[in-house]
Structures are given as C-alpha cells and as structure tokens.
Amino acid sequence: MHRRIIAPGALVAASLLLAIPASAASYAPGAPGIGDPYYPSYGNGGYDVSHYDLRLRYQPKTDELQGTATILARTTEDLSSFDLDFLLDVSEVRVNGAKASFTTSDQHELVITPKTPLAKGTPVTVVVRYSGVPSKKSAYGFNTWHRTPDGAVAADEPEAAWWWFPSNDHPSDKATYDVSVAVPDGTQAISNGTLQSTGSKLGWTTYNWRQNKPQATYLATLAVGKFDITTSTSDGGVPVVNAYSKDLGDNDGAARASVERTGEIVDWLSGYFGPYPFSSAGGYVPNTTTGYALETQTRVYYSPKQFANGSNTSVVVHELAHQWYGDDVSLKGWKDIWINEGFARYAQWLWSEHEGEGTTQELADYVYASHPSGDAFWTVKPGDPGPDGQFDLAVYDRGALAIQALRDEIGDDAFFALLKGWPKDHAYGNASVADFQRYAEQVSGKPLAALFDTWLFQPSKPAAAAARAASLTKAGTAVVQPKSWKKIEATNDVHGH
Known part of the structure; x- marks a missing residue:
C-alpha cells in the first residue's frame, strides 16, 4: 500500500475551505443605494435598522463633534460588506463586537467589511466611532449643517444625517432613537422625543433624548445653543416642549406667540387626523x-x-400636520412627497376656515384661478414631480387642489373618514401615492383612478374644475384672495441647496 503524502500548504488550504460556509458564493456587497430613482445613492441595501443609539459631544466654539453610534439592524441579504451614509472622520468600526475594516467611497458612503460575512436574517450591532467638524464637510457641493452664533442645527430635507451620525439614510428604513449629547454648561441640546434625563460633570451637561416610535433619518434633529425651554401639556394630554434661542431679536415675540399654540393646534388637528x-x-x-x-x-x-x-x-399647522402625514406615515420613496406636502397644505386651508379667513373651497378657487392654463405651475406633476420639482410650489398648492377635488368627488363623510383612517391603518409605516389611491377607493367605494391621474399626474391644467370657475364667472362672483392667503404663502420657503 502506498501512503499518499499531502503537502502542508494543501492542508492549510483545505482547512480554510472547510471554514468558509458552503453558501459563501452567495455573499455579496450590499447595494450603495436603496433603489430610490430620485436619489439613487441615498440609503443602502442589504439590511434594516431598528435602533440608533448616539453618544455625542459637541463644542460650539470650534464646531467639533465627537460621537459613537451604535446601530441595531438585521440583514435582509447575505452580505460580505455593507454601506452607511456618512461624512465625518471614522476612527473605528465594530460589527458584532469584532473590528471591521472600512473605507469611504463616493460622496457619502462608509463601506464596512465585517470580519466574517453576514448571513441573511442575522441580527447585527454596528458601532462606529467618529469625529470631525461638520461645517467643513460637503457632499455634491452642499452642506446642511447650520452653524449659529452659539451652536449648530441639523435639520434639512432630504438629507441632514450625514453630518452628524452614520445611517441608512432613506425614509423607508425607520428606526427608534436614543440621542445623548454633551455640551458645555450653560448650553442646551435639543432633539426628538422626550427628555429622559440631564447630568452635569466637569463643565459639561449631557442631555438624554429618546424617540420611542419609528422615525425616518431626515426627521432626526439636533440643535445646540442657548435656549429658553418651555414645557406644557395640551388639553388633550399631549406633553409639549418648545425652545427659543435667546438671540431672536425682533422675531422673539411673534415666534413665541405662534409656537406656544402648539398644544392647541395638536388637539385641533387630532379632530381631523385622529389621536x-x-x-x-x-x-x-x-x-x-x-x-x-x-x-x-x-x-x-x-x-x-x-x-x-x-x-x-x-x-405651525403645516408642520404639525406632518406629524401624521409624513412622520407617522412616511413616504415609501421620494416621489411620494405629495402625501406629505399636499395634506400639510390642506391642513392650512382647514385652519383658515377654522379661523374665519377663507374656506377650503374659496382657497381652491383662488389657487385654480391664479394660474392660467399656460402657467408652468400646471406642468409639475405632484404625484411624481421629479427630484428637481420635489419641493415646487405646485406640489403644495396643486397637491391641495387634488385633495379638494377628492373631497368633492367622494363627499364629506367618506373624506373625513379617510383623513382619520389613513394614519390609523398605516401607523408608523411607509406608503406610496398608489397605496393612498387604493385606500381612498376602499373607503369611498368609488373608482378614483381618473381623478388621481388628472390632478396628480397630468402636466396640464385640469378641466375638472373649469365648470365651477365658469359658474362663478356667470354668476358675477369674483374670485378674491382669501384673507389667509398671504399667511399661507409666507410658509412657502422650502428646502433647497
């Protein structure tokens, strides 16, 4: 019998092969974008985040931010690597306790390669340690970190997270948050949710905020500065926390007179949208x-x-209406922005009627009459406006016209049932314009495809309202500007880079 001799190198190679799972060939890098056609590189593929724990330290004088982000997620694919959206300087990454290698790619991609591949369905804990000066970081030629005389603010749309925490930055991947921020004594840190505790040590005060309901990354906010903070409870039992810079100058009184009505407005909106x-x-x-x-x-x-x-x-009405339409029920993709902005604008119309400054129909008539057929206003399709038209005025005003047309078509009983039912039946989730159309048809029992197509997807002035305009003219009724219009128009400054 001849004994077969195996070279030592071959033994090593064989042992390595045995250590690799049989399905190793299926492991691949996660996509560097979640698949949104408006913003192809935003978000990432291969995993779903459930929670962000952010431990931050910020020095307003120098704009230096230090942080440790602990991200809880679960893989949705077999991953050899995955991306996070982020711009600051990373010093260390760990995946499930083991050090991971990482590189930066494109304008805002942090590419992480774990020590061992991650099988589909694996719970993952990612810890990222980082630091940097956010105001010195740009992507695609812009920066959405806003410095103030006494601090900074992170609040922008569709992107703001890149400048202060690593994330899967797309509204379709919502998560809960714990945000702990240490700032110099005498400075406050404001974030989402409820303030759990504060503590001071060695000249630094730490504010611990918790958001216990799913939240899209662009809706996460951080504000550091010297604030006057007020607390109250609405008549409906909702805790209210407001904060005002101590350096608002002539705008201070009007800001407080408006924002301090938050509790009242939340309760009023609850009458239309539910709890x-x-x-x-x-x-x-x-x-x-x-x-x-x-x-x-x-x-x-x-x-x-x-x-x-x-x-x-x-x-205030517009932004608080978003808490139901946009925050509670978030868009599936950025093309679904009409569900956010159309309903927030329509809430302003309802408030106008409540305040006796113009009914929803009067506002609809005025908007319709203000834009002749050849106006570029009508070329914007609110149901799919494109990335360049996403925050166009037409998404707001033509979007609200579409809602008034829907109300006229299905009647008040079905319409107001729809307003309350949508947030209830889609709570803390994501939905599209197509989902909303199906839901409206379900609630009303009417086919609505033609109406949605006419008002949301055709690049021309709908003829559907022409009969009403003609009847007004025939009756000698002038379409006048409602008293509330200038107040509504004053909110039209939108998010642009």
Whole structure:
C-alpha cells in the first residue's frame, strides 16, 4: 500500500475551505443605494435598522463633534460588506463586537467589511466611532449643517444625517432613537422625543433624548445653543416642549406667540387626523439664517424668518400636520412627497376656515384661478414631480387642489373618514401615492383612478374644475384672495441647496 503524502500548504488550504460556509458564493456587497430613482445613492441595501443609539459631544466654539453610534439592524441579504451614509472622520468600526475594516467611497458612503460575512436574517450591532467638524464637510457641493452664533442645527430635507451620525439614510428604513449629547454648561441640546434625563460633570451637561416610535433619518434633529425651554401639556394630554434661542431679536415675540399654540393646534388637528401619534410635541426656533420650517419628528424646526412679519400659526399647522402625514406615515420613496406636502397644505386651508379667513373651497378657487392654463405651475406633476420639482410650489398648492377635488368627488363623510383612517391603518409605516389611491377607493367605494391621474399626474391644467370657475364667472362672483392667503404663502420657503 502506498501512503499518499499531502503537502502542508494543501492542508492549510483545505482547512480554510472547510471554514468558509458552503453558501459563501452567495455573499455579496450590499447595494450603495436603496433603489430610490430620485436619489439613487441615498440609503443602502442589504439590511434594516431598528435602533440608533448616539453618544455625542459637541463644542460650539470650534464646531467639533465627537460621537459613537451604535446601530441595531438585521440583514435582509447575505452580505460580505455593507454601506452607511456618512461624512465625518471614522476612527473605528465594530460589527458584532469584532473590528471591521472600512473605507469611504463616493460622496457619502462608509463601506464596512465585517470580519466574517453576514448571513441573511442575522441580527447585527454596528458601532462606529467618529469625529470631525461638520461645517467643513460637503457632499455634491452642499452642506446642511447650520452653524449659529452659539451652536449648530441639523435639520434639512432630504438629507441632514450625514453630518452628524452614520445611517441608512432613506425614509423607508425607520428606526427608534436614543440621542445623548454633551455640551458645555450653560448650553442646551435639543432633539426628538422626550427628555429622559440631564447630568452635569466637569463643565459639561449631557442631555438624554429618546424617540420611542419609528422615525425616518431626515426627521432626526439636533440643535445646540442657548435656549429658553418651555414645557406644557395640551388639553388633550399631549406633553409639549418648545425652545427659543435667546438671540431672536425682533422675531422673539411673534415666534413665541405662534409656537406656544402648539398644544392647541395638536388637539385641533387630532379632530381631523385622529389621536396624536407620538409621546410629545413641540418645536424650536434657533438663531439660523435659513428661511424654511421642517417637520422634524415631535420637535419641529422653525426658522426665525417664518415670524419676521408677525405671528404665523399657519406654518405651525403645516408642520404639525406632518406629524401624521409624513412622520407617522412616511413616504415609501421620494416621489411620494405629495402625501406629505399636499395634506400639510390642506391642513392650512382647514385652519383658515377654522379661523374665519377663507374656506377650503374659496382657497381652491383662488389657487385654480391664479394660474392660467399656460402657467408652468400646471406642468409639475405632484404625484411624481421629479427630484428637481420635489419641493415646487405646485406640489403644495396643486397637491391641495387634488385633495379638494377628492373631497368633492367622494363627499364629506367618506373624506373625513379617510383623513382619520389613513394614519390609523398605516401607523408608523411607509406608503406610496398608489397605496393612498387604493385606500381612498376602499373607503369611498368609488373608482378614483381618473381623478388621481388628472390632478396628480397630468402636466396640464385640469378641466375638472373649469365648470365651477365658469359658474362663478356667470354668476358675477369674483374670485378674491382669501384673507389667509398671504399667511399661507409666507410658509412657502422650502428646502433647497
């Protein structure tokens, strides 16, 4: 019998082959984008995040941010590597306790390769340690980190997270949050949800915030500065936390007069949209130079410019309406922005009627009459406006016209049942315009494809409202500007880079 001799190198190779799972060939890098046609590189493929735990330390004088992000997720594919969206400087990454290698790619991709591949369905804990000066980081030529005289603000759409925490940055991957922020004594840190505790040590105060309901990454916010913080409870039992920069100047009184009505407005909106979906409500007004407001979940961001002409409850209504339409029920893809902005605008119309400053029909008539057939306003399709038209005025105003047309078609009983039923039946999830159309048909019992196509997807002025316009003209009734219009129009400063 001849004994077969195996070379030592071959033994090593054989043992390595045995150590690799039989299905190793199926492991592949996760996609560097979640598949949104508007923003192909935003978000990432291969996993779903359930929780972000952020431990931050921020020095306002130098704009230096240090952080440790612990991300809980579960893989949805067999992964050899995966991406996070992030811009700051990373010093270490661990995946399930083991050090992982990492590189940066493209404008905002952090590519992580774990020590061992991750099988589909594996619970994953990712720890990222990082630091940097957010105001010095740009992607695609812009920066959405807003410095203020006494701190900074992270609040923008569709992207803001890249400048302060690594994430799967797309609204279809929602998660809960714990945000702990250490800032110099005498400075406050504001974030989403409820304030769990504060503590001071060696000249630094730590604020611990918790968001216990799913939240899209662009709705996460951070504000550091010197604030006057007020707390209250609405008549309906919703805790309210508001914060005002101590340096708002002439805008201070109007800002407080508006934002301090948050509890009242939340209760009023609950009458249309159902119970408030989160543990707290509120807003903050830092000393920023931007012009817009943003529906950051439970803690709305308001630019002081929104109050430059006096009290502006209309913008408060708009952003709080988003807590149901946009935050509680979030869009599946960015093309579904109409569900967010159309309904927030329509809430302003309802508020106008409540305040005796113009009915929803009067506002609809005015908007329709204000834009002749050849106006570019009608070329924007609210149901799929494209990335360049996503925040066009038509998404808001033509979007609200579509909602009024829907109300006229299905009647008030079905319409108001729809307004309440949608957040209830899709709570804390994601949905598309197509999903909303199907739901509206289910609630009303009517086919609505033609109506949705006419008002949301055709690049022309709908003829459906022409009969009403003609009847008004025939009756000698002039279409006049409702009293509320300028207040509504004042909220039109939108998010642009």
